[in-house]
Amino acid sequence: MDVLSDVIAVMRMGEPRSARVEWHAPWGQRFVSVPGSAGFQAVLEGFCWLIPPNGRPVQLGQGDVVFLPHGSGYALADSPSTPLTQPACDPQHDPRWDQRYASDVIGRTAQNGSQPVTVTICGGYQLDPSRAHPLLGDLPEIVHLPSRAGRNQEVRAAVDMLARELDDIRLGVDTIVPALLDTLLLYILRGWLHEQSGRKPVSGWAAALNDSEIRAALNGIHNDPAKQWSVAALSAVAGLSRAAFSRKFTALVGQPPMAYLTWWRMATAARLLRDSEAPLGAIARRVGYTSEYAFANAFKRQYGIAPGRYRRVIPATAEQ
Structure with missing residues (x-):
């Protein structure tokens, strides 16, 4: 697997959620901060404003996508001056999002022919902070991919397919939607990296992955x-x-080559412990250790817990 695909495979846990929402003006909705998660909003029709906790509001038009990699709180509204709904929406506890894939209409009772309508699609990913890849740490609080002719076409295509699935729930949705959500996340990250390449960053993961020599070593x-x-x-x-x-x-990467190699081996081992029933010895060999004892010591140094205990404890935590 390449670096970008691995970032998603190692960090993602739990079931992703997504919803298609129609907003009828006037409307304004707060979204709470959800540590250990990442989310996105995409505008299918109309326009709206993204209001961060700090900084100026950002106008979003049809086709725009915003990604919030650190689970930060924010608000969406038809206008920066519209009062925001209280309490804030919490996708983890709000009964509207009890289903993994939902469709909702906000402001239906206030609807009339003169009111503008905005349609958005949102999604959330649960991430494991203990295996947070430094690539994600380099991302800003808000990644905005505006809709432009000839730009980010893959992002738009993934959003359109996701919207069709959510608008008409059919057979196969439990496989199709998670796959589309992962695909969209990869396209968002790829789009951000491409935009950074035009700015020629001198350090960080954007610079590392846009550098052919370092990218070759990372892929190795x-x-x-x-x-x-x-x-x-x-x-x-x-x-x-x-x-x-x-x-x-x-x-560029922020740590020496052998330190990153060890970190990646342990992150890979943690994923295998969580997602497979492979024996500890087999996992040790998969990540470059001929001795199970040496592997266990390295794992405990990284995570503060023996690999066998990690396997027993972490899946129960991930399901909560």
Whole structure:
């Protein structure tokens, strides 16, 4: 798997949620902060304003998508001056979102022919903060991908397909919608990375993944974490001298190559412990350890808990 796909596979947990909502003016809705989650809003019809807790409101038009990677609170409204509904919407506890995939109409009773209507589609992902990939940490509080001719076409296509599924719940929805939500998330991240490439960032994960040499080394680690990698082997994949590679990797990724390799191995092991019944010895070999004892020590240093206990405790926590 490539780095971007791995970010999603390792961090995602639980069931994603999504809803299609019609808003009839005037309307304004607060959304609470949900730590350990990420979410998006996409405008299918009309326009609205995204109101962050800090900063100026952002107008969203048809086709615009915003991604909130850190679970920050925010509000949506037909106008920045519209009073916001209290209490704030909490997708984790609001009965309107009891179903994983929903459709709702806000303001139906106030509707008349002269009122503008906005249609949005929203979604939420539950993430495991213990395996938070540093790529996500580099993202701003709000990622805004505006609709522009010839730009972010894959994002728009995924949103349109998701909207059709939510508008008419049919057979196969339990497989199709999660797949579309993951696909949309990858397209959003890819779109953000593409936009950053035009700005030529000098550090951080946007710079690392837009750098062909460092991206080659990262893909080597992610494609085969069990390989007995060394700085010399990774520098050869990158096509750089050991010293030049080590300096560049550390500057862009934020940690030395071998430190990132160890972190990624442990994150991969944690996912395998959560999602599979493979024996500890098999998981140790999958992430590059010939000794189960050495693997257990490395895992405990990373997570503060033995891998066997992690397997017993974490799935129960993830389901709550």
